[in-house]
Amino acid sequence: MAGPADLTHPPDVRADWEEVFSTHFAGIHRYIARRLSEDVADDLAAEVFLAAYRKGHDPSRGEVKPWLYGIATHLISRHHRSESRKWRALSRTAERPEHSHEDATLTRVAASALTGTLAGALAGLKRRDRDVVLLHALGGLSHAEVATALDIPAGTVASRLSRARKQLRSALGDANPLEDLRG
Amino acid sequence: MDEFDLLSDSLPDSRPPSPEVTGRARARLSDAMSEPVRPVGSRRSLWGWTAAATVSVVAAVIALVTTLAPATAPVIAPPAHPNAALLRLADQVARLPEERGAYWRRPLLHTSLIRVEAAGRAFNVLSASSADLWQPRDTGDPVQVRLREEYVRPATAEDDRAWKAAGSPLTVQPLCSSGTMTENCKPMRITSRPSACQYTRAAEPRSPFSDRRIGEITLAELAALPADADKLRAKLHDRWRATRDGRPFAEFLSSSWTLLEMPVSPGVRAATLRLLAESPTTRTHGMTTDPFGRPGLAVTFTKSEGFTGQFGSDDEVAERYTNILDPGNGTFLLLHAAIAAESAEGLTKGTFLQHTAWLPEKGWTDDRPDRPRACKLSRTTLP
Numbered sequence: 001m002a003g004p005a006d007l008t009h010p011p012d013v014r015a016d017w018e019e020v021f022s023t024h025f026a027g028i029h030r031y032i033a034r035r036l037s038e039d040v041a042d043d044l045a046a047e048v049f050l051a052a053y054r055k056g057h058d059p060s061r062g063e064v065k066p067w068l069y070g071i072a073t074h075l076i077s078r079h080h081r082s083e084s085r086k087w088r089a090l091s092r093t094a095e096r097p098e099h100s101h102e103d104a105t106l107t108r109v110a111a112s113a114l115t116g117t118l119a120g121a122l123a124g125l126k127r128r129d130r131d132v133v134l135l136h137a138l139g140g141l142s143h144a145e146v147a148t149a150l151d152i153p154a155g156t157v158a159s160r161l162s163r164a165r166k167q168l169r170s171a172l173g174d175a176n177p178l179e180d181l182r183g
Numbered sequence: 184m185d186e187f188d189l190l191s192d193s194l195p196d197s198r199p200p201s202p203e204v205t206g207r208a209r210a211r212l213s214d215a216m217s218e219p220v221r222p223v224g225s226r227r228s229l230w231g232w233t234a235a236a237t238v239s240v241v242a243a244v245i246a247l248v249t250t251l252a253p254a255t256a257p258v259i260a261p262p263a264h265p266n267a268a269l270l271r272l273a274d275q276v277a278r279l280p281e282e283r284g285a286y287w288r289r290p291l292l293h294t295s296l297i298r299v300e301a302a303g304r305a306f307n308v309l310s311a312s313s314a315d316l317w318q319p320r321d322t323g324d325p326v327q328v329r330l331r332e333e334y335v336r337p338a339t340a341e342d343d344r345a346w347k348a349a350g351s352p353l354t355v356q357p358l359c360s361s362g363t364m365t366e367n368c369k370p371m372r373i374t375s376r377p378s379a380c381q382y383t384r385a386a387e388p389r390s391p392f393s394d395r396r397i398g399e400i401t402l403a404e405l406a407a408l409p410a411d412a413d414k415l416r417a418k419l420h421d422r423w424r425a426t427r428d429g430r431p432f433a434e435f436l437s438s439s440w441t442l443l444e445m446p447v448s449p450g451v452r453a454a455t456l457r458l459l460a461e462s463p464t465t466r467t468h469g470m471t472t473d474p475f476g477r478p479g480l481a482v483t484f485t486k487s488e489g490f491t492g493q494f495g496s497d498d499e500v501a502e503r504y505t506n507i508l509d510p511g512n513g514t515f516l517l518l519h520a521a522i523a524a525e526s527a528e529g530l531t532k533g534t535f536l537q538h539t540a541w542l543p544e545k546g547w548t549d550d551r552p553d554r555p556r557a558c559k560l561s562r563t564t565l566p
Contacts, residue, residue, distance in 0.1 A: 017212060025200065034194060049208065053212060081527075118189065122190070124361060137188070165185070
């Protein structure tokens with residue numbers, strides 16, 4: 001969808017948006033569901049695409065993917081108290097739902113064991129730091145894409161990630177728990 | 184694997200959206216694309232929208248004309264000026280007589296809403312401090328500035344009941360977000376007795392109206408400002424060129440609201456209001472009432488939404504800002520008032536979080552400042 005507008009050959013808007021929807025809906029839904037809940041994601045993911053369509057994509061401001069995740073993050077921010085409650089609750093229970101993807105590897109088992117600790121640390125992050133972390137960790141966006149999504153400088157993304165990394169590491173006891181488990 | 188990979192792996196995953204969910208979302212998007220409304224947004228956005236939507240809009244307009252066209256040619260009224268209320272206020276201020284007096288007085292009361300706890304009960308208090316400036320017309324007379332803590336008291340009747348239920352303690356502990364440094368979260372004393380008074384009193388050849396937004400400006404320069412909006416714009420343009428701070432002139436011009444908090448004539452104030460009314464960042468929000476029950480015109484001159492502040496243990500409560508102008512003379516009643524844009528624990532959306540109020544004694548007077556009693560003379564300049 002990027003590139004200059006061709007005024008002599010109008011694009012097929014419906015086809016363009018169908019492609020955008022097909023490419024990104026599941027990813028956006030998953031991102032929202034992991035931050036809030038599947039029920040909320042069912043509705044909010046649709047809102048993301050409606051908002052995107054009504055707002056209009058400006059190709060000069062980057063690719064579609066970070067733009068959509070930016071809109072999703074903005075909509076998630078309206079539910080920030082629910083999200084904070086979720087991370088706090090998870091820090092207490094630290095149970096993974098049965099439907100989560102199976103994880104036979106040591107890495108995932110180790111990570112699972114740390115769910116409560118990390119969820120608690122996540123609850124303690126400032127919202128703007130948490131947005132950057134979760135766009136990167138759950139949305140899979142690169143630093144540059146996070147910057148585009150949130151419309152902030154790349155340097156700000158780096159500093160927020162650095163600050164959040166320190167807090168997560170501190171929550172983990174300044175040790176690499178994976179190394180501990182492997183050793 | 185780093186901390187973020189670990190995070191991704193450790194947080195619960197979700198099921199993919201069901202075909203029904205996906206279908207509903209796709210249908211909603213499809214419906215939106217069929218709406219006869221042009222999407223708002225950047226002109227550089229997908230132009231195809233414009234093409235598709237234009238057809239719809241044209242069709243809709245034709246339908247409207249077909250069904251609603253009057254027998255005679257319609258008279259299309261020009262749209263109302265978005266800041267018409269500000270222009271009306273400017274007209275009114277321009278008719279005010281020149282103000283006279285030996286001193287220009289600016290008594291400010293800064294108030295903050297703070298979440299505190301005592302005996303296991305949480306409630307809100309208002310903490311207020313004042314800054315009273317006496318600026319002489321004659322620069323040979325002393326300038327006097329007095330700062331004072333005014334009171335800390337329960338914010339509402341309900342908060343008062345909570346405080347009393349906690350045993351009416353003299354000391355309460357602010358609720359602060361995690362990570363707040365101890366010295367920024369010290370216990371507070373509930374009191375209605377003013378304290379921590381200090382003042383300065385000395386003749387100052389230079390005006391204190393140094394303002395980084397429009398550059399330093401003396402009383403003489405203020406007195407020489409033109410009362411015509413175009414001439415005032417030109418004068419401000421000269422100052423903008425002199426400041427060389429790199430801001431676009433439009434942004435500099437939107438800072439001219441600061442003239443409304445300075446001792447300028449009603450004519451200059453009116454011209455300032457007219458310039459601000461034409462500024463693209465000015466928004467007039469209509470008549471409202473300030474926390475002291477005074478009616479005034481709510482207006483913002485720069486970006487006023489999308490901010491967050493700390494309240495209690497919540498470190499990011501959405502807030503917006505507003506100013507309230509005196510409908511009688513165009514000066515401020517309330518400046519930089521922060522209002523909760525969402526509800527939080529102990530806080531209702533729409534509540535004033537902090538503000539600076541101009542007290543009724545403001546303006547020119549022939550009174551002269553008495554030396555404050557029970558107040559410490561400061562050797563350093565007070566802000």
